[in-house]
Amino acid sequence: MELRHLKYFIAAAEERNISRAAQRLNISQPAVSRLVRELECELGVSLFNRERFGLSLTSEGKLFLMHSRIIMAECENAVNALKKSTDLSQKLEIGFITTALGSFLGDALKKFRERHPDIELRVHDMPPGDQITALRNRQIDLAFFGHPSQDLGNEFDMRIVNEICLQAAVPITHSLSGVTVIGLQELRADIFIGLDEGKFPGRNHTIINACAAAGFKPSLQHKASSLVEVLGMVGAGMGVCLMPSDVVNLPHPNVVFISLKDENIAPILLTAAWLPTNNNISIRYLMECLKKE
Numbered sequence: 001m002e003l004r005h006l007k008y009f010i011a012a013a014e015e016r017n018i019s020r021a022a023q024r025l026n027i028s029q030p031a032v033s034r035l036v037r038e039l040e041c042e043l044g045v046s047l048f049n050r051e052r053f054g055l056s057l058t059s060e061g062k063l064f065l066m067h068s069r070i071i072m073a074e075c076e077n078a079v080n081a082l083k084k085s086t087d088l089s090q091k092l093e094i095g096f097i098t099t100a101l102g103s104f105l106g107d108a109l110k111k112f113r114e115r116h117p118d119i120e121l122r123v124h125d126m127p128p129g130d131q132i133t134a135l136r137n138r139q140i141d142l143a144f145f146g147h148p149s150q151d152l153g154n155e156f157d158m159r160i161v162n163e164i165c166l167q168a169a170v171p172i173t174h175s176l177s178g179v180t181v182i183g184l185q186e187l188r189a190d191i192f193i194g195l196d197e198g199k200f201p202g203r204n205h206t207i208i209n210a211c212a213a214a215g216f217k218p219s220l221q222h223k224a225s226s227l228v229e230v231l232g233m234v235g236a237g238m239g240v241c242l243m244p245s246d247v248v249n250l251p252h253p254n255v256v257f258i259s260l261k262d263e264n265i266a267p268i269l270l271t272a273a274w275l276p277t278n279n280n281i282s283i284r285y286l287m288e289c290l291k292k293e
Helices: 003-015 018-025 029-043 059-085 100-115 128-136 150-155 203-213 227-235 245-249 281-289
Strands: 048-051 054-057 091-096 120-125 142-146 157-164 166-171 191-195 219-224 241-244 255-260 268-274
Touching: 003 018, 003 029, 003 054, 003 059, 018 029, 054 059, 091 100, 091 128, 091 281, 100 120, 100 157, 100 245, 100 268, 100 281, 128 142, 128 268, 166 227, 166 245, 191 203, 191 227, 191 241, 203 219, 203 241, 219 227, 227 241, 227 255, 241 245, 245 255
Parallel strands: 091 120, 091 142, 191 219
Antiparallel strands: 048 054, 142 268, 157 268, 166 241, 166 255
């Protein structure tokens, strides 16, 4: 006896008709009849009276229906309890950097919700450094940040999901603010705004390496703890910065973005990361939603 025998028996008993039970179960009528007969043969009793206009339960059938419903309900309870107590629970915690929503992540989250409406989705706007800590502490399942170090590759499973070119962010009062494209060397005399290493690990090295490729060493005199802070500092005239091009989606009063013509400046590699020991199947579901169709 299998659970499907009970499922088909319950449908036939409630519908009082094999044809309607088959429609309800979305299977063929002969399949329902066959499984009901198999069940009666195994039990050694008749569960139904076959009448001209349908079915009626025998006394044995009424007793068996009561216990069949209890068994199916307990099976459902067991499945729900397992989902709540294991990493396969229907919940996905995601950390992301603000700009990811506008550049690619927003569309992927929408697609995820359409495909998996029963999975609870929680998103957390966090700097990359905080995401790494949250991953280690299992506070989030999946992180999205740029330019991960090689050491992180030994700790997490990672996949590059997007490449974003760098642009120069300058104050609106800057002498180059009216230009659409420049060579990075044209900013060699400017003060550069960097980012807090704990919040954005490796980002200052990205700026320094890009400037080195352009033939100069930048003067990093300020450290911001968020992209919004960088934009505030640039808008206030405190300096310039190299930022991912998708930052243009954030409010940036008194800030102008200028494209760079330097071909040897590496883009920001936006990366998804998760713990290898995290078996939450929802991670795979979201990664599938990130694939370009």
